[in-house]
Amino acid sequence: MTTVEPPSWQSLRAAEARLINTGVPGVSVGNAVFESIVTGLRESLLRLAAPQQAQALGVPPVVSRGLLERVGYIDGFPNLVGTVYSFTGSGADWNRLQEARAATDAAWYQEQQISEVALLPATCHHIYPLFEGVDLPGPAVLTAEAHCYRHEGTHELGRLRSFRMREFVRIAAPDDCIRWRDDWMEQQRAWLTSLGLETSVEPASDPFFGSAARLMKATQREQELKFELRVPVGDGLVQAVASCNYHKEHFGEPFGIRVAGEPAHSACAAFGLERIVLALIAAHGDIPADWPQHVRSVLSLDDAGVA
Numbered sequence: 001m002t003t004v005e006p007p008s009w010q011s012l013r014a015a016e017a018r019l020i021n022t023g024v025p026g027v028s029v030g031n032a033v034f035e036s037i038v039t040g041l042r043e044s045l046l047r048l049a050a051p052q053q054a055q056a057l058g059v060p061p062v063v064s065r066g067l068l069e070r071v072g073y074i075d076g077f078p079n080l081v082g083t084v085y086s087f088t089g090s091g092a093d094w095n096r097l098q099e100a101r102a103a104t105d106a107a108w109y110q111e112q113q114i115s116e117v118a119l120l121p122a123t124c125h126h127i128y129p130l131f132e133g134v135d136l137p138g139p140a141v142l143t144a145e146a147h148c149y150r151h152e153g154t155h156e157l158g159r160l161r162s163f164r165m166r167e168f169v170r171i172a173a174p175d176d177c178i179r180w181r182d183d184w185m186e187q188q189r190a191w192l193t194s195l196g197l198e199t200s201v202e203p204a205s206d207p208f209f210g211s212a213a214r215l216m217k218a219t220q221r222e223q224e225l226k227f228e229l230r231v232p233v234g235d236g237l238v239q240a241v242a243s244c245n246y247h248k249e250h251f252g253e254p255f256g257i258r259v260a261g262e263p264a265h266s267a268c269a270a271f272g273l274e275r276i277v278l279a280l281i282a283a284h285g286d287i288p289a290d291w292p293q294h295v296r297s298v299l300s301l302d303d304a305g306v307a
């Protein structure tokens with residue numbers, strides 16, 4: 001078992017990697033051993049991508065709500081968005097609400113107003129607006145990692161609401177983006193295999209919502225825009241631990257990005273860090289000290305002093 005309920009402080013110091021459920025479905029805390037594997041994964045990925053000389057950015061877990069509207073995320077995935085609301089009244093307004101709460105069953109949040117930020121659904125959303133109106137002299141490669149939020153409808157093992165996504169993004173000409181995406185697909189497969197994970201690469205579509213979903217999913221598959229690297233993560237489940245995506249002009253166009261005078265296309269390679277740890281646990285057990293030496297060395301677990 002990799003999840004324990006209720007949270008227990010003993011598991012924080014365990015030799016086993018644990019993803020501790022907080023009591024809120026899909027919201028979990030990794031213990032120290034779990035986190036040492038996340039660190040190993042991050043560093044291994046950055047070594048793998050080192051030849052690309054990606055610019056590493058630090059991005060927050062919230063993003064402009066207007067941005068999600070602009071890139072069509074709200075139209076495609078209204079069910080997954082976590083929107084930030086806040087109390088914007090005066091002290092006197094709050095006092096009135098407190099009195100109402102004392103007299104009735106008024107809720108403390110009933111006067112909350114939607115704010116201009118939402119929780120970040122995918123790390124790469126922060127990257128494209130940085131290039132708004134820019135004509136790049138050549139391809140740009142960037143990397144970032146963030147806690148992402150998706151208001152998932154189910155909460156089986158591996159389907160978290162809050163999870164970390166490391167992404168590599170390329171903004172370039174169409175052919176260049178496709179080539180880069182396809183190279184990443186091979187590298188992702190080889191890297192996951194080097195971690196002893198049984199990996200299949202499959203054409204995929206995003207979980208579009210509502211009446212347009214069927215058409216959007218079919219178009220995405222037809223045009224081979226998204227591929228997933230699927231791996232067993234435990235409990236008999238096989239999930240995408242990584243994906244690689246070609247967006248065409250989806251992001252370049254709304255931000256007016258150009259590369260050498262031509263409209264920019266973009267592509268991204270994404271890695272779900274918690275899911276990869278779960279897959280490692282499913283493949284090798286929950287005590288990293290007992291994992292095959294070649295897996296430990298890909299993750300530099302010996303250097304990190306993980307017992």
Ligand code: ATP
Nearest residue numbers: 152158159160163165240241242243270271272275
């Ligand atoms: P899924 O098909 O499982 O819903 P997705 O196709 O929506 O995932 P992407 O948008 O490609 O996922 O996100 C990149 C990566 O982030 C995924 O390959 C996965 O490893 C991770 N990820 C996505 N959603 C979740 C989640 N709810 N919990 C944990 N990891 C996730």
Ligand code: ZN
Nearest residue numbers: 122124167268
């Ligand atoms: Zn992305």
Ligand code: MG
Nearest residue numbers: 204205206240
């Ligand atoms: Mg998917």
